[in-house]
Amino acid sequence: MRVADLPLAPEHVEHFEREGIEELYPPQAAxxxxxxxxxxxxxxxxxxxxxxxxxxxxxxxxxxxPGLYVCPxxxxxxxxxxxxxxxxxxxAGISTGDYDSAASELAGNDIVVATSEKVDxxxxxxxxxxxxxACVVVDEVHLLGAAGRGPTLEVTLATLRRxxxxxxxxxxxxxxxxxxxIADWLDAELVESTWRPVDLRVGVHAAxxxxxxxxxxxSVPVDAxxxxxxxxTEVTAALVRGAVEDGGQALAFVSSRREAEALAERLRDExxxxxxxxxxxxxDAASVAEELREAGGTETGSRLxxxxxxxxxxxxxxxxxxxxxxxxxxxxxxxxxxxxATPTLAAGVNVPARRVVVRDQQxxxxxxxxxxxxxxxxxxxxxxxRPHLDPYxxxxxxxxxxxxxxxxxxRYVTADPERVESKLRDRAALRTHTxxxxxxxxxxxxxxxxxxxxxxxxxxxxxxxxLGGAVGDAIASLIDDGMLEAGEGKAxxxxxxxGGTGDTGSGIEATDLGxxxxxxxxxxxxxxxxxxxxxxxxxxxxxxxxxxTAFEVICDTPDMVDTYLGNAERAEIYQFARAHSAxxxxxxxxxxxxxxxxxSVKTAxxxxxxxxxxxxxxxxxAYRIGPGDLESRIERAEWLLGAAEALADVVGVSMPTLSSAxxxx
DNA sequence: ACCCGTGGGCTTTAGACAGCATGTC
DNA sequence: CTAAAGCCCACGGGT
Numbered sequence: 001m002r003v004a005d006l007p008l009a010p011e012h013v014e015h016f017e018r019e020g021i022e023e024l025y026p027p028q029a030a031x032x033x034x035x036x037x038x039x040x041x042x043x044x045x046x047x048x049x050x051x052x053x054x055x056x057x058x059x060x061x062x063x064x065x066p067g068l069y070v071c072p073x074x075x076x077x078x079x080x081x082x083x084x085x086x087x088x089x090x091x092a093g094i095s096t097g098d099y100d101s102a103a104s105e106l107a108g109n110d111i112v113v114a115t116s117e118k119v120d121x122x123x124x125x126x127x128x129x130x131x132x133x134a135c136v137v138v139d140e141v142h143l144l145g146a147a148g149r150g151p152t153l154e155v156t157l158a159t160l161r162r163x164x165x166x167x168x169x170x171x172x173x174x175x176x177x178x179x180x181x182i183a184d185w186l187d188a189e190l191v192e193s194t195w196r197p198v199d200l201r202v203g204v205h206a207a208x209x210x211x212x213x214x215x216x217x218x219s220v221p222v223d224a225x226x227x228x229x230x231x232x233t234e235v236t237a238a239l240v241r242g243a244v245e246d247g248g249q250a251l252a253f254v255s256s257r258r259e260a261e262a263l264a265e266r267l268r269d270e271x272x273x274x275x276x277x278x279x280x281x282x283x284d285a286a287s288v289a290e291e292l293r294e295a296g297g298t299e300t301g302s303r304l305x306x307x308x309x310x311x312x313x314x315x316x317x318x319x320x321x322x323x324x325x326x327x328x329x330x331x332x333x334x335x336x337x338x339x340x341a342t343p344t345l346a347a348g349v350n351v352p353a354r355r356v357v358v359r360d361q362q363x364x365x366x367x368x369x370x371x372x373x374x375x376x377x378x379x380x381x382x383x384x385x386r387p388h389l390d391p392y393x394x395x396x397x398x399x400x401x402x403x404x405x406x407x408x409x410x411r412y413v414t415a416d417p418e419r420v421e422s423k424l425r426d427r428a429a430l431r432t433h434t435x436x437x438x439x440x441x442x443x444x445x446x447x448x449x450x451x452x453x454x455x456x457x458x459x460x461x462x463x464x465x466x467l468g469g470a471v472g473d474a475i476a477s478l479i480d481d482g483m484l485e486a487g488e489g490k491a492x493x494x495x496x497x498x499g500g501t502g503d504t505g506s507g508i509e510a511t512d513l514g515x516x517x518x519x520x521x522x523x524x525x526x527x528x529x530x531x532x533x534x535x536x537x538x539x540x541x542x543x544x545x546x547x548x549t550a551f552e553v554i555c556d557t558p559d560m561v562d563t564y565l566g567n568a569e570r571a572e573i574y575q576f577a578r579a580h581s582a583x584x585x586x587x588x589x590x591x592x593x594x595x596x597x598x599x600s601v602k603t604a605x606x607x608x609x610x611x612x613x614x615x616x617x618x619x620x621x622a623y624r625i626g627p628g629d630l631e632s633r634i635e636r637a638e639w640l641l642g643a644a645e646a647l648a649d650v651v652g653v654s655m656p657t658l659s660s661a662x663x664x665x
Numbered sequence: 666a667c668c669c670g671t672g673g674g675c676t677t678t679a680g681a682c683a684g685c686a687t688g689t690c
Numbered sequence: 691c692t693a694a695a696g697c698c699c700a701c702g703g704g705t
Binding site: 072073074096097100102103115116117118120121125148149152255256257258316317342343344347363364365366369519520521522559561564566567568632636638639640642643646 | 675676677678679680681682683684685686687
């Protein structure tokens with residue numbers, strides 16, 4: 001099937017041909033046959049890099065009206081937005097937490113790119129553009145199975161479909177075990193394929209050799225004399241070196257940030273860049289280092305630049321978003337030979353390499369170490385092989401010995417990925433979405449909430465959903481928390497009467513507090529915590545209510561990210577809390593979860609030093625966090641302080657430091 | 666006096682979505 | 691309260 005044969009405008013055909021797309025890949029052709037261009041619902045479960053974006057573009061361009069592209073990451077949203085915006089005659093918009101087109105523009109855009117949470121939020125806040133959609137493309141739809149975010153995605157899609165029943169849904173999924181269940185839910189045709197534009201072989205290394213799934217082997221002699229690193233690291237280094245000496249690029253996945261940095265530093269010392277330097281890439285690597293130095297002068301940054309100078313980089317969430325974007329771009333432009341990364345890179349933006357080495361396959365979880373999900377390892381391996389640049393891709397899992405080889409082989413090479421299961425039946429998820437449904441006026445009774453949830457993936461997967469009890473509990477707890485109250489149903493607004501007729505208990509509505517919590521997009525639990533703290537503030541001396549107080553109000557909530565509190569620091573933070581106890585809403589003895597509270601005091605302290613003018617470098621050094629960690633805390637603090645201000649207004653507490661602190665962030 | 670290897674105890678452990686309002690020729 | 695692995699440091703043996 002050729003692009004020219006598709007029902008596209010000539011200018012679009014031209015555009016794609018200019019980009020080198022003339023003949024459709026088999027999965028793309030299958031998607032067209034399934035009706036992507038005819039307004040039909042389609043679920044495509046295909047590997048990454050098999051041309052999913054083009055399928056999305058087909059759906060969006062042939063739809064009879066505005067389209068929405070939903071994806072899980074802001075960086076991904078940016079990437080897609082830029083791509084769609086290049087389409088001739090297409091006016092694209094973007095809406096994510098950190099980057100937003102004007103609301104007035106979104107309504108006029110042909111294609112809007114947004115994160116799933118942003119779509120949910122737009123619905124909650126009554127944004128007009130969500131009602132005129134003709135087509136919704138959902139990328140990475142398998143995230144339906146993710147504990148925190150999956151429920152948001154399924155409720156949002158259910159709501160969109162209910163509001164606009166004729167909307168076309170095109171869902172793109174990684175290869176999972178039960179894509180038919182997703183297709184079944186969406187009344188969609190399923191397209192399944194394992195086809196890739198570049199051959200990929202996956203293997204396991206043990207005992208000096210890799211055995212690949214295509215039957216080939218690769219001998220990897222390792223001089224085990226060097227006691228400074230362990231055997232797995234030796235093997236990883238040798239595999240990376242091999243790929244680079246062969247003129248390719250490599251990605252190495254390890255389990256922790258420290259490991260990623262240590263591996264990068266080790267490879268840097270091997271002077272791999274000399275090997276990769278066929279042309280003028282020395283200057284390329286140096287230019288990357290230069291750009292990284294300009295991006296910010298933290299200690300992490302200079303170590304990163306030092307490694308980049310030799311063609312090697314590390315990558316994890318401790319890096320600032322600038323640093324991460326720079327590393328990703330430089331690697332795509334082949335100005336870097338190697339990235340040593342934590343699992344972040346597996347799910348992020350497109351960073352393909354000739355060879356992928358997965359050194360660590362386990363991860364700490366808080367309940368011991370756990371095997372990485374098969375899907376995640378597959379996504380790491382799937383990064384191997386660049387179309388048009390590599391003759392093939394190779395992914396190698398590193399095992400300790402022959403037993404380990406067999407274990408990894410069975411677990412990851414021959415095994416199917418996990419099933420996608422709904423996580424909607426979770427107390428916190430149901431509280432959040434029940435509140436949102438009621439607050440938006442979408443449901444005014446328990447029965448109506450259940451009805452709204454009947455269009456979810458959860459409901460389609462369960463013969464007898466029986467959410468009644470769980471939703472009932474959610475409603476009861478939300479009433480306890482002052483977010484919901486018994487309403488008067490249809491008689492709402494009629495003055496007089498005591499409200500309670502025969503329908504008592506069946507009608508519910510959101511209180512002002514509940515409505516504000518839903519609109520601010522904080523979880524009900526965060527709303528409760530903030531209100532408790534605000535009430536404590538009301539009883540404090542005005543002089544004691546400082547910006548530190550403001551930060552404490554928002555830091556001990558589930559929506560703020562935890563900050564690790566090391567043993568060495570604990571005593572010092574304790575001292576700090578004692579010294580500032582007058583400014584804190586929680587007494588040293590009243591915290592229910594003292595450890596958790598102390599961690600939030602640490603976060604509050606970091607933020608308050610930040611607004612007092614401390615530099616990124618100082619804070620990063622003093623609190624042993626990465627620049628990216630500081631960035632994310634500042635970002636969340638900005639959001640949560642705004643939410644706290646709105647809630648303070650509702651409960652009638654005046655707290656000026658909330659806004660003064662926010663202004664200084 | 667110095668170097669190196671060993672062993673035990675201590676320390677640490679991936680990631681990342683969201684509000685709102687506003688400006689200009 | 692779970693598990694694995696790196697890091698630091700003290701110790702001991704050899705030169």
